[in-house]
Amino acid sequence: MTIVQTRPAPAPVRRSVPGRIRVISGVTAAALALLFAALAAGAWTVGDGLRVIGRDAGPQVVATAGLYLALSDMDAQVADALIMGDSYDRERQRAVDRYERRRSEANQALLKAFELSGDNPAERRTVQSVLDGLGRYERLAAQALLLDERSPHPPGRPPDDVVLLHRQATDLMRLVLLPQAYNLTLENGTIVRQTYDDKALTVPLLRGAVVLAGLLALGCLLVLQVYLARRFRRVLGPALLAATVATAVALLFGSNVLAQDEQALREAKTAGFDSVLTLARARAISNSMQGDQSRYLLDQARADTYEHMYLDKSLSVLYVEAGNLETYHAKVTGGSGEGFRGLLGPELVGRSGKAAMDAYRRFQAADMDFRARAADGQVREAVEARLRPVGEAFDAYDRSLVALSEQHENAFERAIGRGESTLDGLWRLLPSAIGVIGLLVVAGVWPRLKEYR
Template sequence: MTVTVPPPPVRRKRSVSGRVRTLAGLSLVTLALLLAAILAGAASTGASLRTIGHDAGPQVLATAGLYRQMSEMDALVAETLLLGREYGPQQQADLTSYDQRRLEISESLLKAYRLALDDPVEQRTVESLIEGLGRYERLAAQARLLDTQSGHTAGQPPDNVVEAYQKATDLMHRELLPQAYNLTLETGTIVRRAHDAERSATSLASFAVVVTGLLALACLLGLQIYLTRRFRRILAPALVVATLLTAAGLLTGTTLLNLQGEALEEAKRRGFDSVLTLTRARAISMSMHGDESRYLLDRFRKDTYEHTFLDKSLTVAAVESTSLPDYQSKLHVDFEGLLGGLTGDDRNRLFAAYQKFQQADARMRTMPGEAAIKFWDGELTEAYEGYDKVLEELVRRHESDFERAIDSGDGALETLWRWIPAGLAAGALLVLAGVWPRLREYR
């Protein structure tokens, strides 16, 4: 007679404890993967936030103002030469403003050089600008010296003064201003690359968080179900809390990563891009106002400065036209160009100020020499300053949008780093606390 011997109970105990350990281990591994995915996404988005919001972004905006500062420098030189000895106090005020612009330019170039430490091309551009500005200042100083020696009254200065100024302004507009604009474009690529990299990284991180979070929940639920069936217990409280913490981590992590991505998109689109466009429009407008003084100053190049004024006007607010008078007569609110993206009240308000400036310019060009200078020094300059003030307000508003979006992203990042790791670490401890009593039964 054959006697059947049942398998030793120890094997069954080892089988059960092994499954518990395996499920618990998988739960811990997937929790670790979820945490890694969230932190990797946060690190990537955080790096982009630092680049756009605290490093390259503000420095690029600073270099964007370089074009306007340099344009104003040259316009101030032209203005001091155009005003005669009877405008002594105003000439002195212009020279004070000139020195202020020179200091601002030095600070902007220093920021640009710091930003370009890893880019030899940008470094050379900054160095070339520094050297070129030194040459410009020497030429401008020579023109001012000749003007002082001539002692002319308000109006066109002697030909030798104009010729000296022509050398300075040619250097500024043919060499230095294009370099300043290219510098802004070059440094702006850093922001664009960071933004593009962040978009890809955020999408990948969100996908990884969802996948690892669902896997962690599946493992925790599997462990809970196995313990319930095997040990005939309704629920393991520690595992229930761990599951809830994991679900909360998944939901919160995904939400915060999306908030960071949205904040960065808002900072780039409504903040950085808008400020950069408006700052460029403001810089070109400053150069347009300088062309008006150069038009009055240099009788040899009146047609040239009228043409460049038209070209810059078309860049700022484009309408179909064949000449400057034609442009000024056809200017309408449905313009395109740099400022064409404005909408609503901002567009209407800016158009009204810009149109007033263009109408004043048209009137100035119909006046004889001395009357044109007085009109330029009074009503025309007031019209320009009113238009520039609207532009400045728009720039400041979008700068506030930029800073607000960056602050929102930083807040989401801080919350993520502070609470998500703690919550998931607590969940891992609760997994161990939930399975430990069951494993002790098999010792």
């Protein structure tokens, strides 16, 4: 520009040609910059979505669900050990060992959850509160186990002082610690939904911006070539032609990557994460159901409360209209399995879904048998039923849920992995594309401008 201004009286035509070339080149460069900015913004946005959903919330659901299961099983093992009395020495030792194992799993899960909670203050406070409570719980549970050992009793209800200690321990676990672990899992569902909704809105917009900026850049490149060809009577500018092709490729490739990653995010959420979360919740609730069975035997005064909790949890896992446990048992064990609502309702599809449904039915049938014995006053038989057929039916049911969840976990991992590798390709190519296209444009325009020096 300065050159043009300092020249005394240049001819009007000669002054306007380099000026126009500069204007058109400038607009082209701006359009290209817009294209790459939009691409980078789009890639950053989907990358952020993949990171939050795939590397933060997804693993956090697994960690916190693991925490819940470990805590809930600790409480169930304590209740089991207390109802065994003096007839199950080996089993009692096994229950205590399992309690210890679960305790260490819970500690690990807490550490992991704390690490993954990042800068979310509410999550951190919750983890800390569970950590505090767990120490108190362990003390109460250890006291109850020790007192129970010192006061031998037949299988079934332990002495009153043991029941009272156990009551303090289990109240702390069920009313304070478990809900917090559960809500922590649920909070990740919130994070994923918010992130997904946000990305589902912005990514298509950025992809639109990429397409518009790309078309604009292509148009500018074409105009530039046509102008140069007319002015300088050349048919082809090879450098500009190459720049045009490279821009077209960058546009197609970039918008395609964004579309694919949008799809990967959608798949990770709907085919993976949502089901993993639901199944984790169902497993958590189911695990505390088997604890309610032992507690029902252990604490006579609260037997009705524990039975009602068991019914309530059954209803939330798999809902049929039933006013009491008897009706629920009849409907679930006799029903066709069609039209159930509740957490598992929509998840029990396909072959693994049907297997899980059958396993759940067998668990409820075993529960029916177990309660019939308890109601008849056959305490020893009820304890035997709880420890053997009911426990085994529960383990089989839990395994079927794990199998079902694994399918969705795999779908989740695949979608996140695919999204990330596609995105990696874009990040690797972006700098070289910027460099190459920039050089080509300069190589196409610079020689023409030089002719006016």
